[in-house]
Structures are given as C-alpha cells and as structure tokens.
Amino acid sequence: MKILIVAGPFVSLREPYNGGTEAFIVEHANELVRLGHTVDVIAKDADEKNLFQVIEFAESPLSMKDNSYRPCTEERGQQHYQSLQYGAFDVSSYDVIHYNSYIPEIYAIGALFKTPGVLTLHLPPTERFILMYKFFIKHAPVVPIGISGRMSEQWGTFLGRDVEVILNGIPIERWKLNTRNAEGYLLWSGRIAKEKNVEAAIQLANHLQKPLKIVGAIFDEAYFRDYVLPQLNERIEYISHVTQQQLSKIVAGASAFLATATWEEPFGLSTVEMLASGLPIVGFNTAIPPELRDKKVSIAVDSHDWRDLIEPLAIAKNAEPEACRAFAASFDLAKSTAAYVKVYERIAKKPKK
Numbered sequence: 001m002k003i004l005i006v007a008g009p010f011v012s013l014r015e016p017y018n019g020g021t022e023a024f025i026v027e028h029a030n031e032l033v034r035l036g037h038t039v040d041v042i043a044k045d046a047d048e049k050n051l052f053q054v055i056e057f058a059e060s061p062l063s064m065k066d067n068s069y070r071p072c073t074e075e076r077g078q079q080h081y082q083s084l085q086y087g088a089f090d091v092s093s094y095d096v097i098h099y100n101s102y103i104p105e106i107y108a109i110g111a112l113f114k115t116p117g118v119l120t121l122h123l124p125p126t127e128r129f130i131l132m133y134k135f136f137i138k139h140a141p142v143v144p145i146g147i148s149g150r151m152s153e154q155w156g157t158f159l160g161r162d163v164e165v166i167l168n169g170i171p172i173e174r175w176k177l178n179t180r181n182a183e184g185y186l187l188w189s190g191r192i193a194k195e196k197n198v199e200a201a202i203q204l205a206n207h208l209q210k211p212l213k214i215v216g217a218i219f220d221e222a223y224f225r226d227y228v229l230p231q232l233n234e235r236i237e238y239i240s241h242v243t244q245q246q247l248s249k250i251v252a253g254a255s256a257f258l259a260t261a262t263w264e265e266p267f268g269l270s271t272v273e274m275l276a277s278g279l280p281i282v283g284f285n286t287a288i289p290p291e292l293r294d295k296k297v298s299i300a301v302d303s304h305d306w307r308d309l310i311e312p313l314a315i316a317k318n319a320e321p322e323a324c325r326a327f328a329a330s331f332d333l334a335k336s337t338a339a340y341v342k343v344y345e346r347i348a349k350k351p352k353k
Contacts (some may be wrong), residue, residue, distance in 0.1 A: 001344060004094040005029055005041045006110075008101045009057035009082035013046035016242040018217070019191065020269040021122045023244075024147075024168055025100050026050060028265035031337040033172075040094075042086070056083040074173075080105065091115050095348045098340070099142070107132055116347040118340065119144045121155050121163065124167075124264055129160045143347055145340075147267045148289045148294050160161030164343070167291060168267045174244070175276040177325050178237035178252045182317050185211035189247065189270050189281070190261070192228060193219040200260040200284075201307040206309070210235075212258075213250060217241040251277045256316050259283025262304050268292055275328035278321025282312045292331075295322045 001293050007013060007025050017023045032039045032049035040213070042055045064077025072080070083105035091097060096224065097117040101108065119142045122127060137144060137159060144163050146152030152163040186208075188201040198214055205212035214237065218224045232238055239250065251257075257274040259265075264286050271281050281288065281298040288300040297319045301314040 001039075001095045001341075001348065002038045003032060003096050003098060003344065004055075004115075005052075005098045006086075006101050006106060007041060007043040008103045008106065009042060009085065010044050010079050011101070012044045013041070013054070015047060016217070016241045016246075017230050017244075020101075020168075020267065021100055022124070023170075023269055024120075027169075027171055027333055028337055028340065029265050031333050032341070035337065035341065037341075040325055042089075055089070057082040057089075057172060079103075084109070087112070090179075092311060096344045098137075098344075099248070102129075104132055107136040108141075111136055114141065117142035118343055118347070121151055122266055124151065124163075125154050125158050127258050134159060135313075141347070145343070150264060150289055150290055151266050158221060166336060166339045166343070168272070169268055169331045169333040170269060170272050170276060171333045172325070172329055172331075175273055176252070177276075177321055179212060179240060180278075180321055182255055184253045184255040185213050186256055187215070187251065187257055187274070188258045188260065189212050189215040189274075191219040192216050192229045194227075195261060195263040196240050197260045197262045197304075199227050200304070201217060201229070201258040202236055204258065204306040205236060205311055206231075207306070208313075210255075212236050213254070215240070215242055215247060230280045230325075242262050247273075248277060251279055252352060254279055255280045256313055257283075258309070259300075260306070260339035261287035264287060271298065272328050272331045275324045278324045280316035280319035280324055282309050282316050284309075285286075290325060297327050 013022055013026050029039045029041050029052040030050055039052040040055050041052050046054050048104045059078045059248055060081045064081050065074040066072050083103050087109040091113050097115050098162045099117055112265055121144055140308045146155055146163045146165050152165045156163045170321055186205050188198055190196045257279050259281055260283055263264050284304055285302050292298055299316055301308045
C-alpha cells in the first residue's frame with residue numbers, strides 16, 4: 001500500500017522527540033516500510049536513518065508577520081502558510097492517509113479529500129480538539145482510533161460513536177535489558193509541566209533520601225523556575241532532554257521509574273520503554289493507564305499523594321528485570337502496526353465517494 005502519514009509541516013521528527021506522538025509516528029512509519037509499504041510523512045524533518053520519505057512544505061520568502069488585520073508573529077504566520085499548502089498537495093496516489101496532527105488547518109483541508117483516512121487520537125478530549133475532530137469526522141471518510149481503552153471511552157462519548165482501540169507499541173529489541181540495580185537512583189522522565197507533576201517525584205526522593213534523576217524538555221519555564229529549579233542539588237539532578245539512546249544508558253543505573261502525572265496519560269510510551277529496559281514502574285492511576293498496570297512490575301495507586309508511593313516502591317524493589325520486559329512485550333511495535341494495517345486494508349477497499 002501507499003500510505004501518507006500526517007504529522008505537520010512544522011513538526012520535527014528528529015530526536016530527542018518533542019513527545020510520544022512524534023516517537024509513535026517515526027517508529028510506526030519505519031515498521032510499515034519494513035513490511036513492504038511505501039510511506040511518506042508530512043513533517044518538518046526527520047533523522048536520516050529513517051526508512052520513510054519526508055514531505056516538506058517550505059516557508060514563504062515573504063514576511064508572514066501581521067500587526068493589524070490578523071495579528072500574529074512571523075513564526076505563527078509561516079506555520080499558517082505551511083499548513084495551508086496541504087490543500088495544494090496531491091493525495092490522489094495514496095491508498096490511505098493517517099492523521100496524527102494537532103493543527104486545525106490540516107483538518108479543515110483534509111475534510112475536502114476523499115482518500116480514506118485514519119485519525120489517531122493521541123490526546124484526551126478538550127474543547128478545541130472535540131470541535132476540530134467532530135468537524136473532520138463529519139466531512140471526511142476517516143476512522144478514529146484510540147491509543148488506550150480510556151482514550152476510546154472518553155472520545156466515544158464526545159464523538160457519539162464507538163472508537164476502535166489500537167494500543168501503542170515500541171520496538172522492544174531496541175531497549176537494552178539491564179541487570180538488577182535495586183539500590184540505584186530513582187528516575188523521572190517527561191515534559192516539565194505542571195500536569196506532569198515532577199514535584200511529587202522530588203518530594204518522594206527527598207523523604208526517602210534517595211537520588212533522583214529528572215529527564216525531559218522544559219515546556220513550562222515558570223513552573224520549572226518556581227517548583228523544580230529551587231529543589232535541585234547534588235542528589236536531585238536535572239539532565240535536560242535526551243535521545244532514546246541516551247535515556248537507555250541513564251535507565252541502566254536506576255532502581256525504579258516514577259510516573260506521577262496528575263492528568264490522565266493517554267497511553268505512556270515512556271512506561272513501556274522503562275519496562276522493556278527491566279525497570280519497574282511506580283506511580284499514580286492517572287499516569288499509568290489500566291492496560292499498563294501490573295501488581296508486581298507496574299504498580300499504580302488511586303491517589304495523587306506522593307506518600308502513597310512509598311509502599312509500592314518497596315514492592316517494586318523485588319521486581320525482576322526479566323518480568324518487567326516480559327510484561328512490556330505485550331506492547332510490541334509489530335503488533336501495533338499490524339493492527340493498523342488491518343484497518344488500512346479494510347477502509348482502502350471501500351469505494352471513494
């Protein structure tokens with residue numbers, strides 16, 4: 001099949017990834033190519049090692065800044081210009097279009113196309129995305145897909161229809177299985193923002209007098225300045241944003257991974273990556289979806305109180321690396337991609353209206 005995957009014309013697919021969506025797009029596209037499909041991805045750029053072709057939309061040589069009629073910065077103006085180029089792009093040769101974008105203009109234009117599509121719902125419903133996706137699904141021949149049971153349930157309520165579930169996956173073999181390091185440091189990884197709640201991990205580490213390494217891009221500068229930076233010291237360390245290979249090396253010295261987000265994680269690729277590396281997970285129910293929970297290797301508590309993680313952390317200390325990896329194997333990339341291919345084949349058989 002010939003498949004077009006839409007990330008966004010100003011979305012970079014280079015490591016370190018901006019988030020789980022970018023990681024999913026890259027790994028899924030590469031796996032599709034390995035299966036013999038032709039895959040193009042609309043994005044700003046990607047690492048040269050990838051197997052798929054990147055379709056780039058250029059910025060305008062003219063200024064896109066507007067201080068009067070529709071005030072916007074040069075950057076935002078160029079983003080609008082690039083997004084609208086999708087309307088001039090010929091999609092007729094593709095069997096399926098797979099949407100993974102958060103850009104309104106993409107969906108406004110995509111609603112005009114008759115090529116069958118898949119829309120992966122990577123984020124929980126918000127007012128903006130509900131309106132955007134309801135409009136798109138009403139006008140385009142597209143099938144929505146939830147990346148976890150709770151995403152399917154939440155979106156099904158707002159879309160007024162059943163939403164299929166295809167759980168995310170990772171290339172398990174790429175994550176090195178580490179030997180047991182029960183006395184190692186605690187590890188937290190994710191974007192630095194209030195809803196990710198790295199504060200809870202810091203409070204837990206301070207209470208236990210254990211080292212903590214914090215990894216991730218700073219999305220909220222004020223939050224980092226006020227709630228994270230003042231607590232950094234020789235024991236509480238911020239490492240910044242890293243590639244998957246760099247993260248794998250950091251994981252090797254850890255004893256457990258802390259998942260402390262107070263918002264409902266749609267899936268949690270980082271949780272699977274840590275488990276694949278042999279590292280047990282301890283965290284809040286909001287941070288660990290039901291599919292990723294296990295009483296021994298991925299323990300979730302119905303709480304947002306860091307104190308409630310003390311006992312589960314003691315249990316996780318006994319988790320064997322092999323058991324962690326065995327649980328992670330349920331979320332292998334090949335399984336996820338195969339499920340998407342079945343959907344592609346099903347919708348591609350339907351005649352175009």
